[in-house]
Amino acid sequence: MVVYLILLITFGWYLQRQASKTVGEYYVANRRIPGWVVSLAFFSTFVSTNTYIGQAGESFRYGLSWTWVGVFWAVFCIISWQILGPRMRNQSIRLKSFTVPDYFQLRYQSQLSRSIRVLSAVIILFATVWYMTGIAKGCAHLLHTLLDIPYAYGAAFMLFFTCFYTIAGGMYGIMWTDAVQGILMFIVAIVMISLPFVYVGGYDVLMAKIALVDHVSKKGTPIGNGLVTFGQLTSFTYIVGIGLSIGMKQISEPKLLIRFYTVKDKAGMKFAMTWTPIFMGVSLVCVMGLGALVHGMVTTEEAAQLINNTDEVVGFMLKKFNNPLISGICLMGLFAAGMAALASVTLVVGTTLVKDMWNVWKPMPTERIIPRTKVVMLLYCVIVYYFTIFPPADVVELSAFAGSVYVASFFPTIFGGLYFRWGTDLGAIASMVAGIVVNIIWRFGVRTRYESLGDIHEVFPAFIASFIAYVLVSKLTAQRKPSPDHLTTVFGTEPTVDYVKG
Template sequence: MNWFVEHWIASTLLSAYVGVLLYNAYVGSKAATGVGGYYVGNREMGGAVVGISFFATFASTNTFIGHAGKGYEYGVAWFTLALLLMLFSWVSWRWIGPPLRRFSAEWDALTIPDYIKGRVLNNAPHASRHPVLLLSASVIVFASLLYLLAIFKGAGHLFQIFLGVPYEVAVGVTLLVVVLYTSIGGFVSVVRTDAIQGVFMLLGALAIFYFVTRAAGGVGAISQLVDMPTKQHLFDLNGAIPFAVLLGVSLSGALKLIVDPRQLSRFYGLKNDVEVKRGMWIAVLGLTLILVCMFPIGLYAHLILDNVTDTDLIVPTLVNDAAIFPFWVTDLLIVSIVSAAMSSMDSVLLVASSTLYKNLIAPFKHVANEVRLSRIAVIGFACIAAFMALNPPGDIVGITIFSGSLYAVCFFPPVVFGLYGRIASAARVFTSMLLGIATLIIWIVLGLSDLLHEVFPALLVSSVIYLVSSHRVHDDPVPHSA
């Protein structure tokens, strides 16, 4: 109780924040009269709100805590990931979003397996049970679980440090809040809430950059590290790990912007191509601003903190330091980083539950009340991830990068090549996915990732297998329906 009195600004903002979540859940429940409304907002969303939701969904605790902390370990080489993220966010909106929106509208697709069903299987009768759809759906559910437990870990550490509560309690509080508005309101609730969270995140990123650089001695203080013998590795591309490995890590993270179902689902809900153009620059510029502010924080932390062992704790520790941040700024940042966690969790939950229901349950069992089952799927999936987060494997970035690698090797060929007319048979797509995953895992097990990141050989295998047997469709590969 003392914490809530001392941090009355944060308490007030959090109370208002929860109130807005509940209101958005109510608004979303009105639109969620069917699975189309629950999962894609009846395809009536505007570009501005979806653009904010796009960057807010991607820039989670992974960015605010994980990526910002990794700069401490890898130095300037880590900025490679930020550059690729900026580039791929533009590629996603310029080249992936428009055709994917049109395809999804024409086929009434709600998930990535739905898109594969229409593009590869031509929506053939009984195609829903095809192995390629079951495999792709299973990958999404598994990778979503990994990503979700990573975000639970970040949120748990956040509340643990800020509120002084046990880690387990912090995870439970996070679970309760995110499940409440996501399960009730669905896509409309999530996107509307993300728009508010995105604004908080932008303000938070700017505040963190300003106060941390000031505490470190100014923006130019990084030059001090150049003269320290023990810090030379921070300015060497191969200083911490081989650059080829780091480039693979960066590629795995960046490819998620064009193949991750939680990002692609945003395009499903857009009203038309005009809204795609409207949302593009909002999404790209918003993400760029957050990355520019957060990625250098790890470098500046070398001038402030000593003997860091867990880089995931750098940002929460700095934000909670009264010598760096005035109490009112800390209160704002608490809400900002909470927003970062929630904005990704709700989207991952929605994508995982939609795929679980639409592509793994519905093909085998008729359900009378689809929305009710969808809500149950959201709650159940979140509870499983929260339980796993009580003893999570690896660090936040490591977990999320692996999930990104899975998405890349499975969905890059059918999504990127398929959108522009290169179509492979269902059997070949299945083989492409399966051998891509096998290559990914074998490369890791053999310890070859220390020489070359596993995403390179795995993506090469899956792409070659797909392209060797693909054929060019002669009809317009991009439908023109609104």
């Protein structure tokens, strides 16, 4: 762990010389990142500790059925790179866009486009708090379980160490360290899935043990063969809800979409389009059902405690396996997962607050943008730390709610911007407002009040309302669509040349 942290510090220090020259370099690495680096960085940023700890632990409660959540994620990874990636890269170059909110302003050019930019920035800040809280919470539990580090200290270390190397390296530092972390995470996923089999003595022995257990579910009823029976411990509706709300972040979340901005050339884009889903799919197969396998390692009393604290399952597994070398390797990979996601989100927060809110409200000299971005990143981490100390939900629910907000608020506006020439500024605003309002109402006013609707995730009604609002309002305000000349700039009349070639 010490060697790993020293390497990260050294990497961030080395890359800060390139990262601090211009806004383009600090925000999007001057669009010069090789495809293989972007591919690994996309994978490591999306598959964070929310997956390696939260989702892996959740299958302890819901069994191997939970692996289907990973199937949805892999499908949306393919959709993201095949449908959004190339167009997002090309349009961001044509419009000289550095952030997702400024893409909205530049794409939906009108008197209201500044309002779209600010509204999207507010949504990003709202959703990001819950997502970052989930990551820090998962890593803090891991440190407490394995190393007996107090929860508050572990959360502080995770948040502020990541913040400092993000401040130092900017997008250059994030992309290259994320690529290294992606390699570590891929290896650790394979290592972790093997531990329950090694512990009990092989595949046949473990599968026989989890096929029929005397452990009880969260509701207090016997699990029996529920771990290996599809849909017995949770409804398919809930699986689909989590699968969509988190998986669809790949087609709507700024920290992932900004990856498309950084790709160096078309060859790099083709590499990433092919290999990112492979990295994603293999790791998810290893991780998503891990918790169910841990049932074969625990006693009835231990299972009763873990069923209500699934964020602690992975840490407990490593402690039970009791091999310091293996634990150290896995801990390194799990921290890599958390840091990769936190670093990317932290930079998005900084760019959003400074470039898409502060600079829009009161334009500032270019030379002040980067220093102010660094300051607000640190301040935002302080806010997230408070929520981590007093978390409002577990890791999976925090991540799923944040994902649902992104999906419903942004995807119709992004997809419409990339593909629909008839999309309008009012359509974009209506879509964002509908998405976040329905999300909040359904999450806090419907699911908690009506038990029969508890498994219907807010992503379903929120996304439907958002997409209908975008299409309906855009069609009713067709006269507000941008001018033909601007649409020609956005969509182009011929393929975009490679950025590095001019």
